[in-house]
Amino acid sequence: MISEQEQQQACATLHTVRDCLRWGESALRRGGVFLGHGTDDYGDETLNLLLHVLGLPWDSDPRLLDARLLPMERDAFVGLMTRRVNERLPAAYLSGRAWFCGLEFRVDERVLVPRSPLAELIEQRFEPWLVPEQVGRVLDLCTGSGCIAIAAACALPHAEVDASDISEAALAVCRDNIALHGLESQVRPLLGDGLSAAEGRYDLIISNPPYVDAADMASLPDEYRHEPVLALASGDDGLDFTRRLLREAPDYLADQGVLIVEVGNTWETMLGIWPEVPFFWFEFERGGQGVFMLSREQLLAHRAAFAA
Structure with missing residues (x-):
């Protein structure tokens, strides 16, 4: 589970795409989510949801890893990851x-x-x-x-x-x-x-x-x-x-x-x-x-x- 305190901490400390990917993958691993709906890797699952929030394609420029997220983008990402872990919703249902x-x-x-x-x-x-x-x-x-x-x-x-x-x-x-x-x-x-x-x-x-x-x-x-x-x-x-x-x-x-x-x-x-x-x-x-x-x-x- 991702607690409310953990959500608040993440929203305060995540700044770049790289930060979000690292935190998201760790959150999925700690939460023990099951992968079987299109991805078999925690990193890919995290990337899927982050690219959805940012409205970017899979083949985006790797230099974006160090781009800073807007507060609303970061908050939306943390919210989706929290639902993925706490509610066990497949990523495809979260992104639609x-x-x-x-x-x-x-x-x-x-x-x-x-x-x-x-x-x-x-x-x-x-x-x-x-x-x-x-x-x-x-x-x-x-x-x-x-x-x-x-x-x-x-x-x-x-x-x-x-x-x-x-x-x-x-x-x-x-x-x-x-x-x-x-x-x-x-x-x-x-x-x-x-x-x-x-x-x-x-x-x-x-x-x-x-x-x-x-x-x-x-x-x-x-x-x-x-x-x-x-x-x-x-x-x-x-x-x-x-x-x-x-x-x-x-x-x-x-x-x-x-x-x-x-x-x-x-x-x-x-x-x-x-x-x-x-x-x-x-x-x-x-x-x-x-x-x-x-x-x-x-x-x-x-x-x-x-x-x-």
Whole structure:
């Protein structure tokens, strides 16, 4: 915890950018905050919040380290750091913004903070598993902030992208981000439970659905408890949503279409339930696991197993 006395002392003694970065990193370490929403380093977390206060980009001139802050800037920074430590709020919720695939997104507690390894696939335009120019329609299920749908639209400019979510509150954030990137004519927000709002067939269905099992939900760090439970929890084994998706996806995929889904650490459970299914598990250069791909043909071949 950062006490009121510590806040007052910080406001009286912090003068430069360097001072703030040193104090902020120490405060995060002493407070034992959990990092897992886009940064894995206390220094980067502190820098993120300070640059937000100063309205500066990540690639700012290093000479700014010795620049003096205005009193209002210093006070705002100390206030954000205090909330980060005392309330365990993710930095993205404090700044109202996050980055995914190099794009900025507006976020708040209505949606998950973007952090999926799916970003690597999108940046590669899904090659070599798909031919980008042949992808005409994409569906992003459980879109939340819309980051996956919007990034996919930027990577596949000729594709129509549907962004579906069961939460109207989340779709409101998604609509804001679609407008932020000027993609109203390419990305369409849809309200629906699972595939209920999907229309026609898609060359690619991609999803970062809820997949946290009951045991992990009970032990989540406090930072994750600010995120919508609806976007995290998925039954005792974390696979309630994924089971439905595996059963229903073939009806919404084009003949050569594929399904790509992130299931996190429930991938081991899936291997135990469906050992005969030829899931293709991606490997990522920047880390992350638990993302599989199946073709429509494979989904149909094992539909009986998914229905059991």
